[in-house]
Each structure stands twice: as C-alpha cells, then as structure tokens.
Amino acid sequence: MTRRVVRVASGQGFWGDWLEAPRRQAEGGPIDYLMLDYLAEVTMSILQKQKERDPAMGYARDFVGAIESVLPAVLERGVKVVANAGGVNPGACADAVLALTASRGAAGRVKLGVVTGDDLLPRLDELLAAGHELRNMDTREGFDTVRQRVVSANAYLGSGPIVEALAGGAQVVITGRSTDTALTMAPLRHEFGWRADAWDQLAAGIVAGHIIECGAQCSGGNCLADWRTIPDLANVGYPIVEATDDGTFGIIKHPNTGGRISVASVTEQLVYEMGDPRSYITPDVIADFTTIRLAQDGENRVRVFGIRGAPPTDSLKVSIAYRDGWKAVGSLVYAWPDAMEKAQLADRVLRERLERLGLRFDHILTEFVGVSATHGPLVKDPGRDAPEVQLRIGVRGHDRAAVERFTRELAPLILNGPPTVTGFASGRPKVEEIVAYWPALIDKRVVTPRVEIRS
C-alpha cells in the first residue's frame, strides 16, 4: 500500500521575495498547500506604522497579488493557501482578498480563515497590571524602560488556530504573527490528524517548516556548497515538502526548474538562524535538531527522517517593537591610487568636523567597502593598488537634529576633502527612525487565538 502524501509548497520566504514564486508553485506540478511567509522580526513594526496612518493598512499587500496569481489553482484544483500576511491587521487583509475575488467573478467561492488574537498592543496595560513583566528575554532588562515607546507587540501563535481554520473549511488562511514553521506544520497536522501530543510528528512538521520557510534558500539559493555548479538559478524551483503521516518527508521541487536540492543545500538551511539545536522551541513542541537524518533520495530529492520532539514550554514568545532614536548611513567612493588611504583620511576629516560641531551620537561606525566591511580585521591590508574603496559611515543617536546635520556633512567632502572621489549620485543620506526589537515571554494561558471563517 502506498502511503498518502501531502505536499506543502513554499512560495514566499519573506515580504519582498520573488513575485513569480507563488504562481510557479501553484502551476508547476501537483501541490496541496501553498505556504507564504511574509513576516520578519521588524516587519510587524513597519506594518503597525502603516496602520496608524491608514486603518485599512497594516498587512502584507503583496499577498493580494499572490492570491490573484494563484486563484485558478485555488478554485479549480483545490489548492489551499496558508499565509501570515495579515500582519497587524488580518481583518483588513481578508477584506482586500475578498474584494479581489469578487472583482474576478469569484464572489462567495473562496472561504477565508482569519486568525487573530496575537496582537497584545491594546492589552499591554492590562497584562502589566496583572503581573506579566515582559522583561527582555535576552538582556533581562525591565519593560518599563521602553513601555512609552512601544510601536507593536505580538505573541507568536502556533499551529492550533490554523488547524481550526482548515477544519472549518477555509481555503485561504490568513494569520497575524504566527510562527513561520506553523504555516507548514498546521496543514500536515490537519491532513494527518496528528494529536496535540504527537511530539515526534509535530517536531517533524516544524523541521519541514524550518527547511522551506526561507523559500529557495534550501533549493540552491544562497547555497555556498558547489555554488558554481548549481544549475539555472534564473529559473530556480522553490521547495516543496512531500510528507507522510509517520512524520517522514521529502524535500523536492517541481520538474523543469533550476536550483538544486541536495543534502548540502538542505543542511545549510537547517543550521540557518539556529540557536541550541537540541531545543528548537515553538508553541506546539520542542524539536531536537540533533535527531534529524538526511539522505539523498534521487536527483533533487532529500529524504528527512528520525526527528524527535518533546512537550513545549508554558510560554509564548512576544515580539515587541519600540522607537529607539535615529540613524543615517552615507558613502563616498575613492579611486586608485591609494584609494584606502584617501578613504581613511576622509573618515578622519569628517569625524573631526562632527566633533567640532559638537554633535552627540550614541555611535559612529566607519566601514571601508571593498576592504573591511564584511570581514573586518580578518582581511589583510589591500595595499596601494585597490581600484576603489567605498567609505561608508553611519551614525545613530537620540538627537534627530544631530543625525540630520550629519547627513549634510558628507557631500562637502567631494570638493573640500581628499581627491579622486565619486559616487554621490544618490544624494544625501536618509534619516531613518530606529524601531528596535524587544523579545519577551508571556504565559500561554493569557493569549487567546481567535478564528473567523469568512466568504
């Protein structure tokens, strides 16, 4: 007897990923689910600012275009979509998707599942009053130092509400801040009926999610091993999990696509952004990455098995963003000969002028692109012959006027600093507000996910 397989395809690894990918995944071969991951740590704060300006915003707008591109597959072939595109406004995201389906003559034919309850911003005072400290889980600092500057606060929800939405018949599930991995694990849990304490299977679903959550980064994109020989990246195939109910799965991609799925490419993705491999904590389960076994199982197919899991903790992670000053970064390019020496002199001149102006910054950072920007002092002096060196200098601080003034001090160096300088076409550096990240933990019991089915 052949085991039933469920295919979950990754069509977006972050907001800004390849616009072609969702449609290519939906049309390139058989899939059951399309998983789209839009949210990085800083994305929620950007979306919160957009929502403050316009209450109908605050979600990943690319998602509406993605749904448009896969609508035939959803309507005609029953492909389901799971995405955390809702950001800080899943309801508005659902409105936009329903407006789109109506405008394409599919009004009432697409059932949406909308997951909310992750947004803790309106509840912060209530939670603090009830004794939830929201201490920074990395630095142990108290929350009162940032309370008045908070922009957004969202708990990472697990697979439960997505499973509930799918069980309710949703064809498209839109969440706010769900864990990236839950977007893959929830469809598998729904299809195979895995119990909430089937730790090994749930952990396998999480590992599957970790492998495909960054899109093509496991199928040949950003792959260092044998990178020159990876074929046809222009036509790269995004990854697909092909799972069975025992918690083993294959990583594959559609035929006639570029890229490569190998033990090396999958291993690179497994170790990406990893902490303690024995304890990959999610709201549903703790996965042990030291139990993962990989085997090449034909061309562009890696079999993944052996995964063990353990019960989760009583906490959820909370992602909090807060305003933390201003920054600006600018650059100038110095040419041969002695490019590095000229760039170094320009840096000294600029710093002396900032000093004389009495400007106060929390930090000034100089990098020499082409020499030391990426690997710093690990690189030997390039000598006098470097064809060019880019002086890249940035400042940050809480005095916005000082940061603004810094942006005016770079261009003058073109005429009043060291010679053979160019590369200022993009103009003055832009002053950006810093929205910093505050990770915290909260008792699971005070976060109540909600699921709404709409059509």
Next chain:
Amino acid sequence: MKVRLLDIAHARSGDKGDTANVGLIALRPEWYPLIERCVTADVVAAHFAGVITGPVARFELPNLGALNFLLRGALDGGGTLSLKTDAQGKVFSTALLRLVLDVPDDEARAAGVPAAPTIP
C-alpha cells in the same frame, strides 16, 4: 600541516538580535571528526577577536556533520539598530571559513583532508 577550513567545510550564517550564528558543515562526512576536534569555541573566539565583543558558544550536530556557533555581540546591536553593512550576519559564514587549522600530519593524512596551498 596547514588546512584551510574553506577546503573542508561550507557554512551559512544568520542573526538573532545582536548574536550571529554560524553553521559550519563538513564537505565530507569523514571530515567531521577532525573539524569537531579542531574548531573549538576557543579557536573561533580567537579567530573573531576584534570583530565580536561577546563570547562564543558551540553546539554539535554530528547527525548533520555540522557545528553551530553563536557569536555574541557580533552585529553592532543587531537588527534595525546596527549600522553595519552586514547587520544580519549573513556573511560571517565565510569569515569563519578564513580560519586555517594546524593539523598534525598523520591526523590530516588519515582523514584525507587537503593541505592548504603553499604561498610562493
């Protein structure tokens, strides 16, 4: 014998706040034990002296022929705070691969690792 990590391993790196993680993977499974013995947390901390401000932790994944390193204080504050080109630690991977190991000749021969090219 001098052995370049670049010749016997590949790597990928990323960020969590101000911490960079570097996953170091043996290019051949039989090279993993040598990498595990030679590339200790102390060796990596010494390699990144002047680049990172905090300590280095190491985790082993023999099942994947891989080591995971956490480099604290690597990203100028990390995330949106950082002024670095590589604010998200994406290229610490090859920074680690710049490491050159001093391996006893018999151990290197037994493992079959290539010697670093001699500079003329």
